[in-house]
Amino acid sequence: MKNKRFNLLLIALVTIVAVWSLWPTWRDYSLTRVLNSYRSAPDSLKFALSHREELENARKKSLKLGLDLRGGMHLVMEVDQIDLFEQKAWNKDAKFTEIMNTVRTKASKSDASVLDLIVAEFKIENIRLSRYFYDIRNSDREIITKLEKESEDALTRAKEIIRNRIDQYGVAEPVITSQGSRKLIIELPGVSDQNRVRNLLKGTAKLEFRLLRDPEVLVRTLDRINTALVQNGAAPPTVVSDSSAKVAALPGVPAEGGHVAPVAPVASAPPAAAQKSTKPLYDVIGVSENGTAYTAEASKEYVLSLFKRSDIQALLPLDAELVLAAKPDVGPNGEKLYTVYLVKKTPELTGGVITEAKATFGSQGVQPEVTMSMNSEGTSKWARITGANIGKRIAIVLDGAVYSAPVVQSKIPGGNSVINGIESLEEAKDLEIVLKAGALPAPVRIMEERTVGPSLGADYIRAGMLSLSWSFLAVSVFMLLYYKKAGIAADIALVLNILVVLSVLAGFSASLSLPGIAGIVLTIGMAVDANVLIYERIREEIDAGKGLTSSIELGYDRAFSSILDSHVTTMVAAFLLYTYGIGPIQGFALTLMIGTAASLFTSIVVTKEIFSFLLGRNLLSEKSFG
Amino acid sequence: MRIFHKTNFNFIGFRKIAYGFSLILLASGLLSLALKGLNYGIDFRGGSEVLIRFEKNIDVSDVRAVLDEAGISGSLKQYGLDRSFLFSTVFNGETNELKALVSNAFNARLRSNPYEIVRIDAVGPSIASDLKWSALKALVASLIAILLYVGIRFEIKFATAGVIAIFHDILSVLGLFSLMGGIFDFMPLEMDQSIIAAFLTIAGYSITDTVVVYDRIRERIRGQKPADYERIFNESMNQTLSRTIITSGTVLLSVFVLFIFAGPAIRGFAFAVFCGILIGTYSSIFVAAPLVYDWLRLSKTPVHLRGSKAA
Numbered sequence: 057m058k059n060k061r062f063n064l065l066l067i068a069l070v071t072i073v074a075v076w077s078l079w080p081t082w083r084d085y086s087l088t089r090v091l092n093s094y095r096s097a098p099d100s101l102k103f104a105l106s107h108r109e110e111l112e113n114a115r116k117k118s119l120k121l122g123l124d125l126r127g128g129m130h131l132v133m134e135v136d137q138i139d140l141f142e143q144k145a146w147n148k149d150a151k152f153t154e155i156m157n158t159v160r161t162k163a164s165k166s167d168a169s170v171l172d173l174i175v176a177e178f179k180i181e182n183i184r185l186s187r188y189f190y191d192i193r194n195s196d197r198e199i200i201t202k203l204e205k206e207s208e209d210a211l212t213r214a215k216e217i218i219r220n221r222i223d224q225y226g227v228a229e230p231v232i233t234s235q236g237s238r239k240l241i242i243e244l245p246g247v248s249d250q251n252r253v254r255n256l257l258k259g260t261a262k263l264e265f266r267l268l269r270d271p272e273v274l275v276r277t278l279d280r281i282n283t284a285l286v287q288n289g290a291a292p293p294t295v296v297s298d299s300s301a302k303v304a305a306l307p308g309v310p311a312e313g314g315h316v317a318p319v320a321p322v323a324s325a326p327p328a329a330a331q332k333s334t335k336p337l338y339d340v341i342g343v344s345e346n347g348t349a350y351t352a353e354a355s356k357e358y359v360l361s362l363f364k365r366s367d368i369q370a371l372l373p374l375d376a377e378l379v380l381a382a383k384p385d386v387g388p389n390g391e392k393l394y395t396v397y398l399v400k401k402t403p404e405l406t407g408g409v410i411t412e413a414k415a416t417f418g419s420q421g422v423q424p425e426v427t428m429s430m431n432s433e434g435t436s437k438w439a440r441i442t443g444a445n446i447g448k449r450i451a452i453v454l455d456g457a458v459y460s461a462p463v464v465q466s467k468i469p470g471g472n473s474v475i476n477g478i479e480s481l482e483e484a485k486d487l488e489i490v491l492k493a494g495a496l497p498a499p500v501r502i503m504e505e506r507t508v509g510p511s512l513g514a515d516y517i518r519a520g521m522l523s524l525s526w527s528f529l530a531v532s533v534f535m536l537l538y539y540k541k542a543g544i545a546a547d548i549a550l551v552l553n554i555l556v557v558l559s560v561l562a563g564f565s566a567s568l569s570l571p572g573i574a575g576i577v578l579t580i581g582m583a584v585d586a587n588v589l590i591y592e593r594i595r596e597e598i599d600a601g602k603g604l605t606s607s608i609e610l611g612y613d614r615a616f617s618s619i620l621d622s623h624v625t626t627m628v629a630a631f632l633l634y635t636y637g638i639g640p641i642q643g644f645a646l647t648l649m650i651g652t653a654a655s656l657f658t659s660i661v662v663t664k665e666i667f668s669f670l671l672g673r674n675l676l677s678e679k680s681f682g
Numbered sequence: 683m684r685i686f687h688k689t690n691f692n693f694i695g696f697r698k699i700a701y702g703f704s705l706i707l708l709a710s711g712l713l714s715l716a717l718k719g720l721n722y723g724i725d726f727r728g729g730s731e732v733l734i735r736f737e738k739n740i741d742v743s744d745v746r747a748v749l750d751e752a753g754i755s756g757s758l759k760q761y762g763l764d765r766s767f768l769f770s771t772v773f774n775g776e777t778n779e780l781k782a783l784v785s786n787a788f789n790a791r792l793r794s795n796p797y798e799i800v801r802i803d804a805v806g807p808s809i810a811s812d813l814k815w816s817a818l819k820a821l822v823a824s825l826i827a828i829l830l831y832v833g834i835r836f837e838i839k840f841a842t843a844g845v846i847a848i849f850h851d852i853l854s855v856l857g858l859f860s861l862m863g864g865i866f867d868f869m870p871l872e873m874d875q876s877i878i879a880a881f882l883t884i885a886g887y888s889i890t891d892t893v894v895v896y897d898r899i900r901e902r903i904r905g906q907k908p909a910d911y912e913r914i915f916n917e918s919m920n921q922t923l924s925r926t927i928i929t930s931g932t933v934l935l936s937v938f939v940l941f942i943f944a945g946p947a948i949r950g951f952a953f954a955v956f957c958g959i960l961i962g963t964y965s966s967i968f969v970a971a972p973l974v975y976d977w978l979r980l981s982k983t984p985v986h987l988r989g990s991k992a993a
Contacts, residue, residue, distance in 0.1 A: 629886025
């Protein structure tokens with residue numbers, strides 16, 4: 057008797073909690089419907105304002121829809137560990153660069169952790185890690201532990217920075233989680249300008265102020281590179297033919313604007329001819345009379361790949377680097393030309409000192425720019441640097457590309473600086489966001505991207521709802537036909553089961569995706585299995601001539617072990633799927649797990665209470681089980 | 683209503699034929715796997731996919747011609763049956779470039795038929811191989827877990843036969859995927875993450891019917907002589923036949939609804955689960971229980987099952 061009261065209490069409790077947890081979802085749905093029913097905007101605004109608190113509350117607690125149902129972006133990004141470790145190394149030499157390049161090629165082909173690859177490579181070369189990393193007295197093991205920690209920290213920082221950027225950009229309910237030691241999973245519902253978001257997330261935002269070398273040095277360096285290219289024209293043939301093939305293919309590919317990139321005069325000789333030409337470098341880089349060098353858009357990729365080659369880098373003056381402008385200038389014939397800069401490799405100052413950034417319009421009021429202010433340390437350094445270099449040019453380099461390279465007119469004491477050379481205010485705003493959020497510890501790459509448009513999401517919702525209602529209808533009607541009155545009990549249990557699944561999802565702010573709906577549909581089919589097993593057993597006991605009450609008692613008792621076994625196995629499989637699965641599949645596994653667990657309660661406890669209630673009022677007979 | 687009431691089939695007697703049937707099913711599946719292989723989706727092979735939906739009817743060859751003309755290489759397939767096409771190509775982290783290429787091609791050459799790019803997926807090769815590994819891990823782990831659980835609840839021979847039956851079911855479905863892959867426009871039957879979910883669902887559910895039969899055998903076999911095992915197995919299976927079929931039937935019903943209504947994204951999954959449960963029901967009667975019977979017969983010792991209540 058006591059047990060029975062407990063069961064009834066439990067059923068009431070579960071029902072109340074389920075309804076309570078789904079109530080905001082219902083309110084959200086009905087309020088949104090009212091909101092959309094107004095014809096005029098002022099009316100709906102008035103309603104929204106008068107019901108603001110209720111709307112906000114309901115929306116916050118309502119069942120969330122997954123990315124696939126509401127449209128949005130799912131990204132998996134990876135922190136470039138090789139770059140990170142390279143940053144951590146000191147007294148880097150040619151050997152180190154060589155080893156890291158080998159690791160880079162190997163890492164792109166295998167799944168092994170980058171650190172393992174590095175350790176293996178160092179072992180092959182028989183060099184201790186301490187030659188480049190941390191203290192010379194550290195053992196390899198200590199260094200590995202430190203580097204591991206370093207990469208974990210980098211991921212945590214990258215996650216925070218990316219979260220900052222997204223928050224500032226303004227995306228409702230972004231989900232950012234880290235996976236393993238180098239991956240970030242980013243879910244952005246309802247993002248419309250995917251391109252902008254992608255650029256916002258991808259940029260390292262590494263800001264550097266670097267001194268420019270004199271124009272004569274640049275000209276001399278370019279000459280040296282040209283001579284070297286002529287001499288060993290076929291020296292690294294694979295690289296040249298490889299990248300020139302890429303460049304040759306470029307003009308044929310329409311650029312984003314839809315037009316074919318104009319081929320500038322300097323690049324009119326296809327770079328593919330670089331091997332034969334007497335001036336291979338000047339086929340792709342032009343030098344004007346005042347000593348500025350530039351390259352056309354079509355040969356940009358090739359030039360960048362040239363700059364990255366270690367044999368070319370060896371020809372540069374000490375502590376110098378060749379970089380390109382971030383934005384093209386327009387040449388005399390309307391072609392896009394990127395300026396080539398020779399800058400000092402060691403930055404004078406980095407973006408870490410920036411405390412505030414703001415997108416505004418420049419003094420003429422047309423050119424967007426970003427003004428920045430620095431902390432006290434940065435301010436005093438900046439004053440010293442500008443004071444010592446009056447008349448020289450300092451390049452403002454963001455993620456390896458030069459935005460502007462103004463001539464220092466006077467000492468700047470206030471810690472202010474400006475980035476100009478920005479195309480649109482939107483871009484300036486994005487720069488403001490990334491500068492404020494800070495630089496990523498290492499570059500990140502997009503490993504996986506899935507974008508669902510809102511119209512497909514709406515289709516998915518419709519398909520999901522259709523499947524849910526048809527499967528519920530089909531299964532519940534079948535139970536009624538096959539088991540008559542007992543079918544009603546099973547159907548009530550089924551309704552409660554679906555309620556519990558949805559309410560658990562809403563309660564734990566998990567989101568419902570299309571695979572999640574598939575999980576519920578499958579649960580509908582599986583949840584009644586427990587009832588089928590029980591009812592079949594009851595029928596058997598009745599056929600064996602047992603009384604109704606004891607048949608029901610025995611039916612529940614004896615069917616229990618197979619019900620338990622089958623539920624446990626299904627849950628084990630769903631749990632493993634949840635553990636190893638990713639994204640949408642987890643949604644499926646989650647609903648299947650909740651549904652299976654809930655059906656243990658609904659199909660057994662709830663139906664049994666229904667039968668004992670009916671038995672008590674003499675509403676049940678042997679015929680009630682079909 | 684009652685179907686399969688008081689049946690009296692000689693299941694054990696049929697087992698040789700069933701074994702033969704299963705072997706043919708598995709062999710043809712494996713043969714197709716070896717010769718034709720599987721149709722991997724981008725989850726497992728890596729790559730980029732663009733789903734394009736047109737407003738008016740258009741032939742797949744026309745769309746293909748436009749893309750060819752624009753010089754965008756890749757493969758184009760009808761997706762579902764509602765004027766949608768799936769274009770797949772090599773992986774490119776910059777999906778905006780791919781999107782621009784495709785939209786430029788259509789804007790320039792198919793002005794009369796408005797379209798929408800409704801979905802873009804790009805999966806890098808390293809992610810793809812991660813997914814493959816975790817799928818395999820999940821599958822193996824679930825088989826081991828089920829083996830252990832059923833081993834503890836019943837007995838190791840029962841558990842092994844049950845897991846063999848699961849293996850049989852999953853391999854058969856895999857074989858069907860290979861055999862039928864790419865034949866139907868409305869379901870390409872590509873191996874992707876959702877198919878792994880289907881396999882795990884099959885693994886978890888396939889044992890359900892088997893357990894029902896085992897449970898009855900356990901109940902009846904207590905204290906019986908090995909000579910009576912054939913009769914007991916047959917009777918147990920006949921007595922549980924109705925519930926075996928009805929439980930699978932309700933699940934098949936819901937999965938069928940999924941297949942019909944849930945759209946192309948779920949269709950492959952629904953097909954896999956449907957076939958898996960169908961084969962799973964067959965295998966629990968014709969593979970799992972007969973295997974246990976043969977094993978017991980050959981070992982010639984009375985079986986001691988856990989969980990059978992001592993008299």
